[in-house]
Amino acid sequence: DTAVSQTPKYLVTQMGNDKSIKCEQNLGHDTMYWYKQDSKKFLKIMFSYNNKELIINETVPNRFSPKSPDKAHLNLHINSLELGDSAVYFCASSQATWVYGYTFGSGTRLTVV
Amino acid sequence: QKEVEQDPGPLSVPEGAIVSLNCTYSNSAFQYFMWYRQYSRKGPELLMYTYSSGNKEDGRFTAQVDKSSKYISLFIRDSQPSDSATYLCAMIEQGAQKLVFGQGTRLTINP
Numbered sequence: 176d177t178a179v180s181q182t183p184k185y186l187v188t189q190m191g192n193d194k195s196i197k198c199e200q201n202l203g204h205d206t207m208y209w210y211k212q213d214s215k216k217f218l219k220i221m222f223s224y225n226n227k228e229l230i231i232n233e234t235v236p237n238r239f240s241p242k243s244p245d246k247a248h249l250n251l252h253i254n255s256l257e258l259g260d261s262a263v264y265f266c267a268s269s270q271a272t273w274v275y276g277y278t279f280g281s282g283t284r285l286t287v288v
Numbered sequence: 289q290k291e292v293e294q295d296p297g298p299l300s301v302p303e304g305a306i307v308s309l310n311c312t313y314s315n316s317a318f319q320y321f322m323w324y325r326q327y328s329r330k331g332p333e334l335l336m337y338t339y340s341s342g343n344k345e346d347g348r349f350t351a352q353v354d355k356s357s358k359y360i361s362l363f364i365r366d367s368q369p370s371d372s373a374t375y376l377c378a379m380i381e382q383g384a385q386k387l388v389f390g391q392g393t394r395l396t397i398n399p
Contacts, residue, residue, distance in 0.1 A: 208387075219389070220386055265331055274380050279332050280331050281329070
């Protein structure tokens, strides 16, 4: 069973479109994250939710909006996509009491053309 | 300047070699240190973790942290082709929930 699953795995879309990426975890973790990995493999946090509450919101354009309907799900909606949004987006989860226990999904490879 | 610096490589070594991967960091508040391994088209997986300064060994892998120098290392002994991956260092402050990563080093072990 996949612990952190993201859909879709690949997403190719045109500039200006709006798209969503979904994430679900079945580990019972209370915290979920979105990370962005650029073409140079640099992995940077975007958002973090703890029990559906936003706790980290890095300097991310407001075209990116996360939504957590419950603590097992964290979705990412992106409006007006730009070429520079092309990257791999990783969802992750952890339990706040165990800092080493981050589990990552397999990533969503977004290509904006 | 990035909070965590890591040489992106690529690094290519023959099978059986000892590999040394390193990161430096600027934030002295980092207390927890980790190494993640990322295979192509996959998410990062936790490989090793240490708290504060010291060494930790797990099979062929040894993680070292020197907080006085703000320097962490990962050593791989008897490297295998299956170790070929990108290795990312990561660290986090006490009480924080933001894991900060280095850029990752792409490692290839040649048979």
